[in-house]
Amino acid sequence: MIQFLQMGCLFLVLVSVLHYPFVFSSNIPFSNHLCRQDQSLALQQLKFKLAIDDSASADCDSNGHIAYPKTFSWNSSTDCCTWDGVTCDRITGQITGLDLSCSQLHGTIDSNSTLFQLSNLQKLNLAYNDFSPSQISSKFGWFPSLAHLNLSNSGFSGRVPSKVSYLSNLISLDLSENLEELRFGPHTFKLILQNLTQLRELYLTFTYISSALPSNFSSSLAVLNLPSTELSGKIPDENFHLPKLQKLNLGSNSDLTGHLPKIKWNSSSSLTELDLSSSGFSGNVPDAIGHLSSLSFLDFSSCYFSGTIPQSIGNLTKLNNLRLFSNNFNGSLPSTISNLVQLVEFDISSNNFSGDIPNIFSNFTKLKSLSLADNLFTGLFPSSVTNLTKLESLILSNCSIAGPIPSIATGFPNLILLFLSDNLLTGEIPSWIFDLPSLKFLQMRANHLTGQLKEFGYNLLEVLDVGGNKLHGPIPRSFSKLVNLTTLDLSTNNFSGGLDIGMFSNCKQLRRLGLSFNNLSVFSSHKHMALPSSIGRLYASSCNIRELNFLQAATRIGQLDLSNNKIYGKIPDWAWSDWQSSLFYLNLSSNFLTAINPLHDFENLVYLDLGSNLIQRELPAPPPCMFLFIVSKNNFTGKLPSPLCRMSTLVILDLSSNSLSGVIPKCLVNMSRSLSVLDLHDNQFHGTVPTKFGRESTLRSLNLRNNKLEGTLPQTLANCRALEVLDLGENLLNDTFPKWLGTLPRLHVLSLRSNRLHGPITTSRKQVLFSKLKILDLSYNDFTGNFPERYFRNLKAMMISDRTGTPTLYIGEDLYHDSVTVSIKGQQIEIVRILSIFATIDFSSNKFEGDIPKYIGNLRSLRALNLSHNRLIGPIPQSFGNLSVLESLDLSSNQLSGKIPQQLATMNFLAVMNLSQNHLIGRIPRGPQLDTFENDSYSGNAGLCGFPLSRNCGDNEMPQQPPSFEADEEEDDPGFMDWRAVVIGYGCGMVFGLFMGYVVFLTGRPKWFVRIVNEEGYRMVKKIEAKRRRRKRRG
Template identity: 40%
Template sequence: MLSWNAASDCCSWDGVTCDPMTGHVTRLVLGRLSPNPGCYSSAGSSDSSEPSTLGLLDLPSPQEAERPSRSNKLLQNLTKLRVLILDGLDLAGIDVARLSNKELSGYLPESTWNSSLKVLDLSSSGFSGVLPESIGYLHSLQILWLYRCSFTGSIPSSLSNLTRLTHLELSYNEFSGQVPPTLSSLDQLNLLDLSSNKFVGPIPNVFDNKTRLLLLDLSHNLFEGPIPPSMKNLSNLVRLDISNNLIGGFIPSSLFSLPSLTSLDLSSNRLSGHIGEFLAAPTLDHVDLSSNQLRGSVPSSIFQLGNLTYLSISANNLTDNNLSLSNSENTEHVLPSLLSISLSGCQVTEIPAFLRKSTSIEWIDLSRNRIHGDIPSWVWDIGATSLSYLNLSHNFLTSFEQVPWKNLLILDLHSNLIQGPLPPLSLPNSVIIFSLASNQLTGYIPGSICEMKGLQVLDLSRNNFTGTIPKCLENVSNSLLVLDMQENRLSGTVSLKFTEDAALRSLHLNGNQFEGPLPRSLTNCKQLEALDLGGNKLNDTFPDWLETLPRLQVLVLRSNRLCGPISSPGTEFSFSRLRILDLSFNDFTGPLPSAFFAHLKAMISIDQNGSEWKYMNQGYYQDSMIATMRGRDMLIGRILATLTIVDLSSNKFQGKIPDVIGELRLLKGLNLSHNNLEGHIPLPLGKLSELEWLDLSSNELSGTIPTELTNLTSLEVLNVSSNRLIGSIPQGHQFNTFQANSYHGNLGLCGFSLSKACAKYQAPRKLPLLPEGGVHSFLIDFLEPRVVEIGLECSILLGLIMHILKELSRRLVM
């Protein structure tokens, strides 16, 4: 830095790199940390502007680095810093180091830490690797914030040396192993957040001296064992969250006597026993005990929690739930501050009467219970202006009359016993999700349903509706994401005309009686991911015009009257996202086009976006479909994002199976059965390593079964029956598990799982002339010495007899 001259262009200085277009400094490699104030932002600048455009800062050696008078401000103002090299840096003189929300990467070095550092914030910075033991040298550290980095390994034991820590935030990393008991020395903690890591073993019993702790979050780990008894000493604890672990045993009653506790989340664990008495924790306003193994009844003392705003005890094994007994006019049974209640799967037999006093309620979930009959009239007065979510699905309700809530967003009544015609609806415009699926509704779908201008999900599936689709639904196509009317008795043509601003993501009309062509306006639905029109009477050709839909993943047209060939794709990106294709039970003809399969990129390799979704559409609505899997028709209630199927069975396809199908390496199921396919089974099918079922039955396939298919170690079901296959059945891996019905109807097959053993190979003998004794003598001389074995192929024997008859006929003529 001694060579730096403020009178010259700083971009020419040693260790300085500038952007050739803007002249801004983008990289500094400093032997000594005493930055010249004349060069931070623009080349040749003489002012003291801050280095906001700096992209890389390299501070290499402690022995050459001087104490920076402006270090704190320099680090905090590097708003575009992307790479920070701290190797060997002595951070002397820095009290606060904040590098959060920067796209940095690399390892946190084993540096000579500054013992006076008080705040270290690297949140969302991208640092990875193991947290170094040298962090224990930061004796003055009060706040350590490492939220959403990529740290791995265990917590260093030296962390126990940081006895002045008040905030320890390690959430959303990849830390693993057990939490060291040495954390007991951190008795100044106000906040301890270890959530969303991979910690295992018991929660350490280290809370005897944590009387200053206000927030404890251990959620989303793999902790097991009981809740440690020392938690009873957390006298100032306000929030406790140990949800989504493997915690077992009973809920200690001491948790409900913590004097400052307002939020308790023990959900998604393995807790058992009875729910404790809530009466002892009058400060509680948020309680979540859902998804455990609790039993018994909810204590009546719950009604003395005057501050309670959120209560969830869903998905437990509660019986004799005394909430149903509160349907008396007892004015003491009221939760005046309640905003949200979830009692799903709690054996509730009546809508709890205490809700009639909940004038500000926003969220009610009483699904999966035993509520019978009509919805009580007083329910419609609950939260007239506040209620936004009502879920009464999976009960035994028989009717409903009106929907008066002005700000309702979600109304879910699916899987009940609601009968008769659907009355004219007067739903508020605020409704975005409306489901009456799986009831017993009949008659026409009223046009008043289209008055919900903001409707996003409309699910009327699995009822007995008749008539046509209300044409007025076209008026909400710019907001409608899901239209599900599958498995009704709707008829006519699919006459919906979607406009260019259509938002449709899923369309399920399968299992009806629709006729005519496929709706061409679907090409305007650029967001469409799932299209299921199977099980109708549609009459059209293959919809190659759907290839322009960039997001289409599921295309089901099974069991219709579609015909003609499948044409080659017209663009480079045709059906590139498609991963479920079901055209079975139609009248498609012609060969299987190799070019079409070559464009199915989503079946060849994982999406470049690296989607981590486990299921399609993980929102409130879940796509479902019927598919032939492993030889059986199955209802798939939730479609896995990894499910990849091609089903072209029961058509009139001809020719050979294209080798390119062997490139669809993500295929789980392939069904080409009941066609007119011929030729050999392609050897490249042996590369389908993910394949779980393969059905090539009822075709005209010939030759042997390739031994390459033994590489399919995921294969559970194989069916090559009713073809013209010959030779021995391969052995090894999955082929040792398949039964005889996988091969029946192939008279030339022999070997394992069949009663026909394969003959040892013997070179064919030259046919002799007929002896004087005629045909009978010939058979004795030629066949008897060979002793016809069980494995002799019928086709060879037939050819031999035909040859004998032909030779006999020739001699008689002579």
Template identity: 40%
Template sequence: MESFLCYFLFIRLCFLLPLVFHAIVTNCFSSIQPLCHDDERYALLQFKESFVINKTASINPLAYPKVSSWKLGGEDRDCCSWDGVECDDDTGHVIGLDLDSSCLFGSMVSNSSLFSLAQLQRLNLADNHFNFSQIPSRLSRLSKLTYLNLSNSEFSGQIPSNISQISKLSSLDLSSNDMSYHKSLKNLVQNLTNLKVLSLSYVQILSPLPDILANLSCLTTLYLQGCGLYGEFPVGILRLPKLQVLRVSNNQDLKGYLPEFNSSSPLKILSLQITNFSGKLPTSIGKLDSLIDLDVSGCQLSGSIPSSLGNLTNLISLDLSYNTFKSSNSSLSWVGRLSKLTFLALGQIKWNMEIPLYLANLTQLRCLDLASNQITGQIPSWLANLTQLTVLRLQDNHLQGPIPSSIFELKNLECLNLYSNNLSGTVTVDMFLKFKNLTSLLLSWNNISFLPNTKPNVNATLNKFKILGLGSCNLRKFPDFLRNQDQLESIDLSSNNIHGQIPKWVWSTSKETLVYVDFSYNFLTGFDQHLGDFPWPRIQILKFYSNKLQMTLPIPPSSTLIYLIGRNMLHGEIPPLICSLSSLRSLDLSSNNFSGTLPHCLGNFSSSLNKLKLRNNSFRGIIPQICSKGSRLRMIDLSQNRFEGLVPRSLSDCRMLEILNLGSNQINDVFPSWLATLPELKVLILRSNGFHGVVGSPKTNFAFPKLHIVDLSANKFTGKLPSEYFRNWKAMEKIDVDDFTYMKSFTIIVFGYFTLFEYFFYSMRIVNKGKETEYRQIIEVFTAIDVSSNEFEGEIPELIGDLNRLQLLNLSNNHLTGHIPLSLRNLTELESLDLSQNKLSGIIPPQLTQLTFLASFNVSYNQLTGPIPHGKQFDTFENNSFIGNSGLCGNPLSKKCENPKASPPPPSSFKKDQDSWFPIEFDWKIIIMGYGSGLVIGVVIGHTMAERQQWFVRTRKRQRRR
């Protein structure tokens, strides 16, 4: 029995052992992640082999080559354990690839093995160097991607439009690459309805923002900085329920306004820096409790700064600079409550007072920017209590006195900007040795004298500067301490007294790092070496303006964005090598001795070029086709040359053009009426050319919608004055603006950790008050019409009085007839009126004495009659204003007003003017000769204008009764 039982148990055990073994094995292996699939392992290794490892390919200082751990055999053959590789726990498929900052260098080819990883859901290749290759369109084969980051990886070319087919994407980042997208952004995002993060910063989109973005209800983050966006910003984006971060800065043609906000908004970061947002900053912005970063600098915001901003106690960064806010003075005391602020910029908010003490409460500040505020007094000593400060910007104010010793107690300072104040005293290099971290020092445009070092071996211990501004610091030579500076990115030595050639050692200073150089307004005559290859390969801004350089045009590297070398003695033709400057944004070669024709390649620059200034040279020939579709040109000045032929029709493609100056050339053309379609044109100067024919009427009701300075003088225009154009020039009618800023554009240059805003003020030359005047800066509200020295005929149209913002009106030296229209009294802003050398008749309307700003008045050499009006400004005008009119009498002329012989009056026409009747063709001579005795004459002369009007009406009634 016992043997049978043992046998039975043995048999059971034999059956159970395989089952137990299977369970143990199954349980054991189920806890081990499967090895990655062979095809995916080989695809990853092939992808690795298509690149080389180069430490300079990544910017991140913590970058390292993650793919170094990828191996084919041995213990590391499981690709799921490789650095940067993520696999699915169940299937073993590669679903994530994180190779950001991996030092990869090489081109991304269209047949890359990367695109065979069909299960990939997350791909991050940011901060590598893909050798300016294009993103292959086969990327769309990775249809399961939810996360894609190719930012800052040196891709170029067009973004493949089929990225929109990767419909599961919730995060897309293609920012900071030299790429563009020429189709509507709507095509790119219309299928990406799951997007939470969209970042296309510094990708050239050059289009309006589509309304469809306001339908992305999942969107939390939107980065679109520096994309060349224009048009109207869809306000619905700011109302998206989950939006936390919005950055659309550095799109200066992007218009918009801020809506009312509610407390449910999760917005944390709002950056509109350097856009064309306008209107008011709404009081309801104080409801955004989550806001930590608000930047609206460089916009067109107006009105008062709302005190409700003081409720945003979580703010860490606040920048309200460079808007058109109303004067605030002490109304910003709420700023002292924002105790978490580490960054505060309040530039150009019109303080006009001393630095307020309530800023001393902000002890966490690392950056304080109070630029352009007309701040008075001295730099306060309590600034030394802000011990965390690394950046102090007080430039462009009215600060006085020496730089206080308390400033040197801010041991953490990295940037000290005191540019353009009234600071005085002597400064030496060794004074700044206390600042161990100081890399940015700007002292330009003060009353400071900068002296060489006074301590031995100071150059050995001096900081390595990155930004150095010593303009107008009474320098007589290039400072010797610059010899040991090898990390400079920006140097300003302008407006000093430096003579002679630029020494060889200067060209070697910071040769590999310099981006900005300004040697303008000195007495430099040339270079101390022949420049075969320009010595600063990374240069972006180069200014040699107003020196005494005598040479042919030196061509800087292709990296150059701004090149100002006007007002020198350069000669010869523009070399074809200038065509290599394909990224040029501003070119000023004015006031030199250049000759020859312009290279046709100038038209290739129009997609990047903002300003072209070639005035006052001897260029000749036909003006090339400067503009093409998508042109970004805002200013073209070709005046004072010898250009001939027709105005190039390609100018109609310059849709952003604000100022066009073709004056003083030999152009032979009719009036370029087709320019009327340019929506932004504000200044048009065609003076002193061979323009001819009738100006005629515009072909659209919206001709020249923003034009407010017109100079057609000294041509051969005929026919009547262009009254229909006058009717369209609404920008010359008074509107509710108080804009006394100057016409300008600016360029944004980002280099290293610094952003430079390069302002360029528009300029022009016109005749004002009888003298040719150069306006180096043009106030936005200045308005002028000059059609003098042509062959216009007929009467001065009454409707010219509707242009009541006019400050300058010159109709002289034509064949105009009729009377001076009474409507001119509506031009209440008028400062200069010249109607001389025409055939005008009748009286000078006494109502013109109401023009209290009139400083220059000339009606000489016409056929005017009657007494010269007196009172207010008219009492200041001299004899030359009235000579050549035999019928005029009274001061300042020597001819006294006497009783002339009677003669029958010609018929007069009447028109009701406001609340009284007055003859349109009112002629003093007609009235006194046609209506009787000397007694009546004496009464008329002696009475006020109101009495004259009553007398005239009574006389007409008596005439009717007869």
């Protein structure tokens, strides 16, 4: 009986084994070799063909896996089913699984590989190896039982074979991140989706698909991961409603467009991850998004979404990550965000959110990263963030946060990064910031912070940037203990005192140091206490530096700004030698340098500014790869060096205010394909303006003012379509008005002053010319004829009124400041940086005739208008009252008649007005600004009366008629004064004049005053001589 029971139990066991076969892996020991010999041999041959290379699985560790050579355990004397990574069927011994991920394998897998002899594979994982330059063989489609295939991060390239679509049992396919451009053919992707009906997970990151996204995905699909696949077109709504979809990632496909569906989101309630970042999605976020109650990850960053965030977002209470940055969202933050207490990351930066930052963060106890930067918020610092104990990153830059930083913070023990730059913060930096135990990155630049810097309680700090504030006092010596510093920027504050730069010698990681624009005096007390060799960028402008010994160890310096210091003489030879290979940016402007070494050995130097020094020599040839070359305001002499013409990368060339001579080389015009700025003003160049400006020209600014150039203006300048500033003033050019310049679409500044230009100014009725012009100076020429009224109708840019509250903008660029010489407020001045709102017209000292066009009154942005010393007649237009921002008005020395318009009394910014030497009559209007002008503004108008003149206006008194003038050519200037008045004035002013003349002409400064005195003196002498000749003839 017992024997019978034993036999029965054995029978049941055998039946169970046969009915429930199962697989085994290397974790289960076997006494016998069950692995088939042919398959063992196939694996051994595979091992033999592939080498072991540590770098082949370098990315494995960063993705949370451990890389090691699994094939080391493959020994032919042991059962292959026990080998690492091998899984077998326990009954048949067939190999059903092969996992060689992170095995440090290097080599190729081609169609002859013994891998394809393992025909019963159900799982194959070759991820995180290096099989480049292998292509995916079509034999991968010969695994009829394969359910899981992972070839990600393994170096495969080329086209994905269509035979992969034969894997009809495939559940998971991962071809991600084969960065050698693995790609699908035109139809392969659709074919795979049609045939793989069991597919649940599809990972194709960085696989080139380049087609529209179809709608025929498997209804079993749970994961669709297609970022960076070059998808295009509009996404079908059906893809949002796959019934089992849990993860959808279509990010980083910029040509993929669409809108979020407004209905049926409830059918996608299983969705846990939704990533549309860096795609072309746009429109509003609908209320229906609140139905995605299982979402834990939501990323809509860097898209084109707009509108407000719906209140329903508060229903997504399982969210861990919410990324909405870099969109066009606006309005206030919904209060329901306070429900998202599971958030670990919250980033809404770079949008247009407005209103106060709500204090909704107190319950976000799991929050590690919070960024609200670059929005339109207002109000105070959100105090509710100061008790978040797990917060590691807080970014509130450029949020217009005003007021003080809270003085008490109970949280932040784990805070690593704190960015508060570009706000309106005031008061002192609170003590708790200096005592944050984990802080590594602190940026608070461009605020209004005051007080002194305190000592940091911990030395983990790597980046400290407090530039652009109002901090004062000395720089703490304890900064020398911040040995982990890589960046320290203290520039543009009020720090003062001596700074021994050797204090940073222990900061061996320091790469960037900014000290510019303080009240510091930087020195080194010992030659061995210098900046560390790690320093790569030093900004020390305006630091009272006298010598450079503290830089002797800085052999890796790449960017060096020592401008506006007190460096005298010559740069030391050791510096010139040590920096040749590393230096790419050098600014030594505004020092007292008298000499420089040759420049040609600086092979990497692209930016060199030596302007405003005392260097006297011939101009050296610049390094070959220059981007910017500025040597203005020195005393360089001679002709331009020929290597200058071979600099194909040069964008900005400024040689102004030197003593350079010769003709301007034609090659500079040929460089205009790369050249943006050419400034040669205030030199001694002669000859003509180069003539061959090509159609490919990128020239933005051309300044040849105050040379000895003659001839005509080259009409090829009209090819310079990017030209914004053209200054050819103070030369000897002899031509008619270049109306063809009016077609330049970006021309803001045109100065042709003080040349020999002549003739009338005409224009076509059909052309709209000079529509962008803001500064127009034709003074001191010989133009004739009626005033060019039609041009004033074209000056559209001057008709736009200034907007209050707009930021200060300048014409040009940050690296170079455009300049122009203008006559304004009675003085000739050089504007060294041109405001974009500055508008002026100067037609003075010509021979224009006729009435002043009324249309000038429409040029509402004019700041200065000078029409003096012409032959204009008629009244002053009443429309001048529309020039509400006009600061300077000069209509003197014309033949204007009639009354001064009452409308001028409304011009509240008028600081200088000159109406003298005309035929004006009547009572002078009164007004807040007009009442500030003295007699000189109205002299030479015999018919004027009232304040400030001594002549009263009687009720019955008729205004005196203007005196008649003879039509002599020599007397057609109505500003002619009787010679007796001149003698009286001469007697009274002789003593003062002799003294001032001595000072002015001895020094030659200011040049504008010397020029005015010379010109006016010459005119006066000619008038007196003419008067005497007439009296002789009459006698």
